[in-house]
Amino acid sequence: MDSLPTKAFTYMMNRLPLIASDIPIWKNVIEKVGCGIIVDPSNVKEIGNAIDRLLDNPELGRQMGENGYQAVKNHFNWNREFENLLALYWKICNILVF
Secondary structure (H helix, E strand, O other), X not given: OOOOOHHHHHHHHOOOOEEEEOOHHHHHHHHHHOOEEEEXXXXXXXXXXXXXXXXXXXXXXXXXXXXXXXXXXXXXXXXXXXXXXXXXXXXHHHHHHO
């Protein structure tokens, strides 16, 4: 089971575009949602280019921020996670009982 840091979801909830490390789980989420730019964290030029891209194109940043907000509102929230957790507990209980 993978987990994602809540800090990024806080940024998404505040409609901020993300510039994130190319960690596979983050890459999948950000590319699927379209809420930010993935960079190699050891490549300063790549990070700078991502910042410049957002500064030079405020509409892109606004759209990425809105995409992130909608994703948190509709998919990455405690109600949805509660449903997933409850399903996991039921699965565990069924395994232990039978």
